[in-house]
Amino acid sequence: MLAIAASDLHKSYRRGATVTPVLRGADFHVQVGEAVFLIGPSGSGKSTLLSILGCLLTPDSGTLEILGRAVETLSAREATELRLRSIGFVFQRFQLIEGLSALDNVCIPLKLAGWPAGKARRRAAELLERVGLADHLRARPGRMSAGQCQRVAIARALALEPQLILADEPTASLDAHSGQEIMTLFRALMRDHQVTAVVVTHDPRIFSFADRICEVVEGRVRAAEAVA
Amino acid sequence: MVEFAVKTLLADRGKMFTALVGVVFSVVLVNIQGGLFFGLIQKASMLVDHGRADIWVGHKKIHNVDFPRDIPRRWVHRIRTIPGVAHAEPYVVGVTQMTLPSGGFEPVFVVGVDERTLMGNAWNLSQGRPEDVRRTDGIIVDELEDDKLDRPRVGDLRELNGVRARVVAKSHGVMGFLVNPYVFTTYARAVAYTGKSPDRCSYFLVRLEEGVDPHAVCQAIRSRIPEVEAYTRDEYSRISVNYWMTRTGLGISFGAATLLGLAVGMIVVAQTLYALVLDRLAEFATLKAIGAKERQIVTIVISHALVMALAGSMIGLGLVVLAQRWFSSPRAPIAISAELALGSSLLVTAICIVSALLPYSRIRKVDPVSVMH
Structure with missing residues (x-):
């Protein structure tokens, strides 16, 4: 069963009269429960593809089904709802809200989904405990290490138990040790929550955590020939 | 979302303090100006208000x-x-x-x-x-x-x-x-x-x-x-006050000064809210990316404005009470009615909300995909 079915995706960026094609007929399919890593040189279209998969960008043409839903038929409101309830995001720079504690950061998607405050806080506390931050519920991002911040970001991504996690360079801001720890945790949580994941990365040290690695080259996706 | 708004606001105490100063300044200025105006203008009908007569009869x-x-x-x-x-x-x-x-x-x-x-x-x-x-x-x-x-x-x-x-x-x-x-x-x-x-x-x-x-x-x-005109106490009190209001331009000059103060205060608030938002565009982009609806973003921005207005009004009115206690005198009475205090707070709240629309227009333009860059 497919979690992602993307066929013949095209996407170009326009700046004035200049049109730069980024995706040129990309086909990409991911099975439910699979962890697929996207690699490729800078500018190859990895982040654009990830943004399209996360309903943050609309392809110029092609078809895309996320979790059985045809994305091109979704209204902006439905796409927002899909992002909130079914897709979890892990960003390269964590994208935590500086003014909020770890607990409050994890509460954000729960609050956006309308959870009552008490229930949301209990759920957030459970998740933070699960990612090893039980002692840091009240800590603000500025007071935590990069590894801890990424743990908070992962807890936030999992808050509403999404079926799909999209991670953009999740270890890029971490040292090697923290990167390994985060990916170990990430895979464990994927298994526990039965989540599908697409991870964009340049970090060959974490390739071993992938079920499958795809390479984006010149706007197309192909199976990577060599995995470190 | 209101709780979120309050917490993010409290996290940036420097900007919150600046915006609060703007609101407090406006509330104090409106009340003191208004209080001085009403205190002064009430003197125009003093004899009527304290005269114990139910009706005043005079020349036509x-x-x-x-x-x-x-x-x-x-x-x-x-x-x-x-x-x-x-x-x-x-x-x-x-x-x-x-x-x-x-x-x-x-x-x-x-x-x-x-x-x-x-x-x-x-x-x-x-x-x-x-x-x-x-x-x-x-x-x-x-x-x-x-x-x-x-x-x-x-x-x-x-x-x-x-x-x-x-x-x-x-x-x-x-x-x-x-x-x-x-x-x-x-x-x-x-x-x-x-x-x-x-x-x-x-x-x-x-x-x-x-x-x-x-x-x-x-x-x-x-x-x-x-050959005579007869007025109730309230009517003749109002007529006596209106005489000075309309013939001297007193209301206009006090009103203009009050509006000017209000405008200065609100510019401070608008500018601070705008700066607050500019600093946090990436956070708003994150909220949009993870599924915040437009209504929820509006709630956050309006909540920022309301928190400022509420806190600023309370502090401002507290200062007004102190100022009234210290500076009000029969020569220059500061007559602050409940209507004036409530009205000024509502006015400041409304202007705070309007001031929040400027930063909101900036947030609307934030593309959630920017979090990927």
Whole structure:
């Protein structure tokens, strides 16, 4: 069963009269429960593809089904709802809200989904405990290490138990040790929550955590020939 | 989302403090300006407000309690026969000069009250009693006008229009809208002090029987004596105030100063909210990316504005109470009503919300995909 079915995706960026094609007929399919890593040189279209998969960008043409839903038929409101309830995001720079504690950061998607405050806080506390931050519920991002911040970001991504996690360079801001720890945790949580994941990365040290690695080259996706 | 908004606001205390200063500044300025305005303008109707008369009867064209035109005193008998009138008395308001022991002189408003009822007499006496005005040559002056009247003590003599007058009591804070002090005395002496004919008076002060409709009696008075106008206390108070409001541009000048202060305060708020948002565009992009709806983003921005408005109003009103306690005086009263306090808070809240629309327009343009870059 497919979690992602993307066929013949095209996407170009326009700046004035200049049109730069980024995706040129990309086909990409991911099975439910699979962890697929996207690699490729800078500018190859990895982040654009990830943004399209996360309903943050609309392809110029092609078809895309996320979790059985045809994305091109979704209204902006439905796409927002899909992002909130079914897709979890892990960003390269964590994208935590500086003014909020770890607990409050994890509460954000729960609050956006309308959870009552008490229930949301209990759920957030459970998740933070699960990612090893039980002692840091009240800590603000500025007071935590990069590894801890990424743990908070992962807890936030999992808050509403999404079926799909999209991670953009999740270890890029971490040292090697923290990167390994985060990916170990990430895979464990994927298994526990039965989540599908697409991870964009340049970090060959974490390739071993992938079920499958795809390479984006010149706007197309192909199976990577060599995995470190 | 409100909790989220409050927490993010509290996290940036520097900006919150700056915005609060803007709101507090606006609230204080509106209330103090408004309070001074109302305090000053209320002095224009002081005699009416404290006169204890239910109805004021005067010349057909009266428009200000301090500037009456005299009418025949004998008409009072016609008013006394109107059903519902408990009693009606002549009342004199006129201008004369007080000669001072130093050789100087001071123009004063002489107010002559009925010797029997003392209706319209001085109030809030700090020395002596109201009925002392009945004593020979008795006048009541205000202690805050001491400097103008060569610091008279109770028992001291003065001259009004060449006629002897003795200070028998002193009030505190009975100061009119104009610079001329009030001098309260009996009707008969007021006539002498002002050089008016004893057959004429400025007003008839009317007290009504219990439960009588004052408007109906006013109408009956107008019908009985077409040459006069009759107003209820509230009506004539308002007319006296409007006289100064409309003829002096006082309302416009106070209003303009208040609006200017309001604008400055709100520019500070708008600028701070805008800066707050600019600093957090990436956070708003994150919220959008993870599924925040437009309504929820609006809630956050409006909540920022409301928190500022609420906190600023509370602090501002607290400062206003202190300022009123410390600086309000009979000479420059700061009259802050509940309506003014509530109105200013609502106004500031509304402007805060409008101020929040500017940063919101910036947030609307934030593309959630920017979090991927």
